[in-house]
Amino acid sequence: MSKIYIEGGVPLKGRIRVKGAKNSCLPIMAASLLVPGEITLCEIPDLEDVRTMTSLLRLLGVKVRHDRRNEKVELDSRHLITCTAPYGPVRRMRASFLVAGPLLTRMGRARISHPGGCAIGVRPIDLHLKGLVAMGAEFTMGDGFIDIVAPRLTGAHIYLDYPSVGATENILMAAVLASGTTRIDNAAAEPEVVDLANFLSSLGARIEGAGSSLITVEGVSSLKGGLAKPYTVIPDRIEAGTFMAAAAMTGGDLIIENVIPGHLTAVSAKLTEAGAEVETADSRTIRVRPRGRPRAVEIKTLPYPGFPTDLQPQFMALLTLAQGTSVIRETVFEKRFTQVEELARMGARIRIEGRSAIITGRQFLQGAAVRAADLRGGASLVLAGLAARGITEIRGLHHIRRGYSRLVGRLRSVGARIFISP
Numbered sequence: 001m002s003k004i005y006i007e008g009g010v011p012l013k014g015r016i017r018v019k020g021a022k023n024s025c026l027p028i029m030a031a032s033l034l035v036p037g038e039i040t041l042c043e044i045p046d047l048e049d050v051r052t053m054t055s056l057l058r059l060l061g062v063k064v065r066h067d068r069r070n071e072k073v074e075l076d077s078r079h080l081i082t083c084t085a086p087y088g089p090v091r092r093m094r095a096s097f098l099v100a101g102p103l104l105t106r107m108g109r110a111r112i113s114h115p116g117g118c119a120i121g122v123r124p125i126d127l128h129l130k131g132l133v134a135m136g137a138e139f140t141m142g143d144g145f146i147d148i149v150a151p152r153l154t155g156a157h158i159y160l161d162y163p164s165v166g167a168t169e170n171i172l173m174a175a176v177l178a179s180g181t182t183r184i185d186n187a188a189a190e191p192e193v194v195d196l197a198n199f200l201s202s203l204g205a206r207i208e209g210a211g212s213s214l215i216t217v218e219g220v221s222s223l224k225g226g227l228a229k230p231y232t233v234i235p236d237r238i239e240a241g242t243f244m245a246a247a248a249m250t251g252g253d254l255i256i257e258n259v260i261p262g263h264l265t266a267v268s269a270k271l272t273e274a275g276a277e278v279e280t281a282d283s284r285t286i287r288v289r290p291r292g293r294p295r296a297v298e299i300k301t302l303p304y305p306g307f308p309t310d311l312q313p314q315f316m317a318l319l320t321l322a323q324g325t326s327v328i329r330e331t332v333f334e335k336r337f338t339q340v341e342e343l344a345r346m347g348a349r350i351r352i353e354g355r356s357a358i359i360t361g362r363q364f365l366q367g368a369a370v371r372a373a374d375l376r377g378g379a380s381l382v383l384a385g386l387a388a389r390g391i392t393e394i395r396g397l398h399h400i401r402r403g404y405s406r407l408v409g410r411l412r413s414v415g416a417r418i419f420i421s422p
C-alpha cells in the first residue's frame, strides 16, 4: 500500500489553487439523473469519491465521460437501466445515497444498499426517509437494502429535526419535479446546498431560499438538459481551509487562489484569533501568514455558517502547536476524533472528554509513522507531518485521495518535502 513520506519543518510559500468542491460535485452528479439529456459539469476534480459516483451512475445506465485532465464531466441520463444502487459503491461512499431522491423521481423506485456508518459516526438516514415519506414514498428494509417506492411524489411541508446536508439535498432533488409545493424547514444552508440549488435552477427548477433555513420548491413538469450551458461547481472551502491551516502551522506565506472568502468566514475568524494574518487579497484569493507561534483558541463545530466539522481535524493539528490550552467541541459527528491517537504518536497532548478535545499546545511535534482512518483525519496527519521535526510516514493514503486531488504534488509546488512511496 502506498505511503506518504514528509520531511517536516519547511515553511510553505507560494500560490496554490483550490479545486472544485467535492461536496458539490457528488450531489450535482447525482442530480443529473433527473434530466433525460446531456449535462456538462466543470471544475470536477479527479477524486476517488468522484470516480465512485461515476461508477455508480454508469451502473444505473448513465453515460459518463470524465475528462480528468480538464476536470470536466459529461453525463447523459437518457437511458437508465436499473433503480438499484448495489453494495460496492454505496459501501465505499455513503454519499451514494444521494441518488435516492433523483431515482425515485425518475423511476418511481430506488433500491439502495444500506449506507451504514463510517469511521466518524453512525451516519443515520432517518431524515432523508422522513422527507421522502412525507412526499408520498413508502420504504421497506431487508437483505441489506432500503427499497423506496413512490408512483408519484407530491409537495409537502417537511421539518428537519437536524439541518442535515444530505437530507436537504435528497429532498430538494425529489421536490423539483414533484407535483405542488415543497417547504423544507430547518434546511441545511451549506454553500454546497446552494450550489446544487443553483444547478437545478439552471435547468429550469423553481427554488427559493437556498442558503437559508427555509427552502421552498415549486414542482415543474420537466428539467432541460442539453440546452443548458456547462455548469461550474464552486471551489472547495474545506480544501481551502486545509491549506490555510497548513500555512499557519509551517510558518509559511500561502496565497490560496480560487476561493470564495464568504464561505470561509468562520475559518478565517478562527485563524485570525489564533494569531495568523488572514488577508482577502481579492474576491477569489486569500493570503495566510502566521505571526509567530499560534495562540490557543476554542472551537465548536456547527452547521454552516458555524465552524465546519470537516476542518476540525486539521485545526486540531494546528492547535497541538499553540501557546496554551485549546478546546475543540465536535457537535456534528460523535466519533470524529480518529486522528487524536495518531497525533499523540507525534507528541501531541490531547485529552478527550466526551465530545470535547482538550489540547495542550507544544513547541514542536516529532515525525512518526501514523495511519489515516478517514479523509479529514488523514489531512490532519499530513499537516502535522509538514510542521513536525523529522520524518513522518502516513499509511491510509486511499482515505486522503477520496477528497484531495494530487495533494502531494500541489504541496510540493509550495515547498513541502513530501512524496509518495510505493
Ligand code: EPZ
Pocket (backbone or CB within 6 Å): 022, 023, 026, 095, 121, 122, 123, 124, 125, 126, 127, 128, 129, 162, 163, 164, 165, 166, 167, 188, 192, 309, 310, 332, 333, 334, 375, 376, 403
Ligand atoms: C455532508 O455529509 C458532507 N458530505 C460531510 O462531509 C459533512 O461533514 C457533513 O455534510 C456535515 O457538514 C457530503 O456532502 C458528501 P449530515 P452528510 O446529514 O450529509 C445527522 C467530508 O469529509 N443526521 O449533515 O452525511 C448525522 O448523524 C464529509 O467531506 C441524522 O440524524 O451530513 C450527523 O450528526 C464527511 N439523520 C448530522 O446529522 C439523517 O437522516 C450531520 O449529518 C442525516 C443526518
